[in-house]
Amino acid sequence: MRKRLGLLFWVSAVYIGVLVFLALFRDLLPIRDPDALGIRTGDCRQFQDPGWNSYFGCDNLGRDLFSQVVHGVRPALFLGFTVTIVSGTVGTLLGVLAGFLRGVFDRVVTTIIDISLAFPALVLLIAVRASFGNGIVVFIVLFSVLGIPGYARIVRGASLSLSEREFVDAAAAMGATTWRIVRRELLPNVFLPVLSFAFIGFAVVILAEGGLAFIGLSLDQITWGKLINDGRVEIRDHPHLALIPSTVMFGTVLAFNLVGDGLRSLVAPREVATARRLIAEGSHQPGEEGAVVHVRNLRTVLHTPGGTVEPVDDVSFSVAPGESLGIVGESGSGKTMILRSIVGAFPLADVTRGGTVEVAGVDMLRSPDATIRRTLGTEIGTISQNPLTALNPVRRIGDQIIEPMLVHGTRSKQEARDRALELLEQVGIPAPEQRLREYPHQLSGGMRQRATIAIALANEPQLLLADEPTTALDVTVQDQILRLLDGLRADRGMALVLVTHDLAVVKGFTDSVAIVYAGQVVEYGPTAEIFANPQHRYTVALIRSMPNLDLPSHSELATIEGAPPSLIDPPTGCRFADRCPAVQQKCRDESPVRSGTDAHSYSCWFPMSAQPVEVS
């Protein structure tokens, strides 16, 4: 906890703790009467400087500034605390009800919020003070009313999105009353954001009192604002009279803000922006002639704040022109990281890559940046899972297709335009002339994915990398997109690497397949061969767990018990051992070596062909 919140948070919390102590026990402390006139009692001279006799010095009447500042703590905290409680409670309730009930109630609350935020608060303050005097209750009521909209607004926003969550629907389906849903499902989840906002609101109240004191509108007791205002007159000759209370107030406001920020970071952890570095280890092993992409002993290590992760561990494959490779695995298996390792695109983290990645004869790990960029732009096309986020929402489709051609200077502007039109036709987008001028939101999901394919094809790449290209699409659209990719591969002789979790997609649309488990390729070979004659126990389990149209309904499916191992500290031996029905002691002790043939290889000590093995 301490580490997550940071030192400043704890220093601030201790500072606030001291203030609370002073506010509660000031009358028990051995300090002077703040109103005692030192020039009369002889305790303090007029404008005495800070010293051992008087820690913060004395004012024009010899009153002790230290005890005055200490006496100012209680009104500051009392005002801040009561205002925060009142406005926080009322604002939270209004906000949560507006966000959950919506409709008329929401419209009324938001209208009131909008009006009150536009209202000149200072004018209201002056008017109210003129009518009701300067007792602390007047200030509490006034500040609370002014504070409510802020709370109501953030809580309403949070409640709107929480109400969309299924657990709120589930509670309603259970027959829970509105009040119960608000109390059990919504309030606990807005508590932390409200608390963080409350600390910042607390600080605002303390500042506001100071501001009012500055124009002579303060409480009827000693406050920091008053001290600052009084000291201001003597700022030239006796700066300590204004500076000391100002510093205390500044420190208090800062402390409350820091605690509020700290609490907010618990709700929405800030991205730690580590410098991103790509490091290459080992040396390049040139690939065999004829492969478009050649990966040999690829090892990728991510250095994250949470530890070192190795999502790609000794991965090898190659794809020839016109061939397609499927990379299959479950979530967290590292299949996407294999693609990222080819193009060198990683989330914010330092990354070390070792081994060989060669695309169209270029060493993608160790070549100069310009060479790698050129290869990425002209030899590799990429297609991602979500076409909506892959496309820039504020640029026309046509401009986005033309862009890669202009950036890499492969075509003139006019040629690029003609080519964009041709590409849209090839990817099966009707009325291409019109589509060129449209924006992504005007296209359906399937059409958007076709547009991203057109962008990927712009520079006639030799290699197409597709990461779950149809996962977000409906089944009839998926069929169309897969057929399109398959046709493009065949017609243009491109190499296609298709990353997916869906075995059916791989079975229907790839020549070879790599099965990935916990960062390793556990089986690799021709698709038809692997489906007909799987060797690795994980491959077998995966194929059997897939619901299959050839099975009658209500067939029991094979399952894989347990969960994959953590990639932060993977187990020794076979990584599938804990979940494997055929596990032996050897599997836990020694990492399996790759066996089989070059065409069909697998890393399993007891593959299916090595029968008999006792299956538990």
Added chain:
Amino acid sequence: MAGTGKAHLRDGATLEVHDLVVEFPGPKKSVVHAVSGVSFDLNTGETLGVVGESGCGKTTTGRAIMQLEEATAGSIILRGQDLCDLRGPALRSARRAMQMIFQDPVSSLNPSRRVKDIVREGLDIWGDPDGSFSADRIDEILDAVGLGGADVGERRPHEFSGGQCQRICIARALVMDPEVLILDEPVSALDVSVQAQILNLLQQLKDRFGLTMMFISHDLAVVKNISDRVMVMYLGKVCETAPTDQLYANPAHPYSRALLASIPGHNLDLPPASELISGELPSPIDPPSGCRFRTRCPAATDRCAAEEPILQAVGDDHYVACHHPVAVSL
């Protein structure tokens, strides 16, 4: 409109849905026709699979039955009582008889509550009339969904994987002893091996507790595995309904055939999907006249534009809403 008609309804069903219409306000005062006259029923102990692509109205139908969306017209009759007539406390009370499982298991659980509080929520609301739901009973239900273990109830949802969270959701629903369980894409967010675990679990629970389920999914292979009967929907209408093996062996509606033909790597005796469906899904704001599938159907004629097909029997318990259904071999 493809798919009104009630010829397929049976007597004495647990849940009957008659002519359900759900409309939402669209942009510029238009109306989104999400569900347009859907009728079906569910017998006790039966699993009905509802398939179709996004925008077909399958999820909206499920949510309307749960009273999470307001039905514009039609009736939803559970054991003789029309839920659409109920308001306030009577509605809350009727809701106990139906429970829903959602697609995103993580989002379905309140992150700030402990598992045992989540699971016993229904009992906290409705009390525990015969005292049968002791703490032991909660443990028993957690055990039934495969989450047996000493401290499971004390933990919070973020400590569990997606598949385990879905098990917690199922436990929460089972505590209510529901007459109808509506599952909206319950395995779509899960990996294939975990998906198999949940499907097997649902089948076991059905055999053990006699669950009546409406299983909504876009995945035809999953639906085939879990369902006794299947209903195919398109753009707010029912296209076809039949016993599962019958529908997969002999799809009669052109859209059902297109859906099946689109499954990658299937071994069905069907032409390529590209010959069975063309074009794009029309807008539900302005759906086509007559049969809603006609704009994409290779067999469409003038009659399909003029006249809406009504569900009619083409085989034993096999109904299809099409003017030109593919002949069914029996």
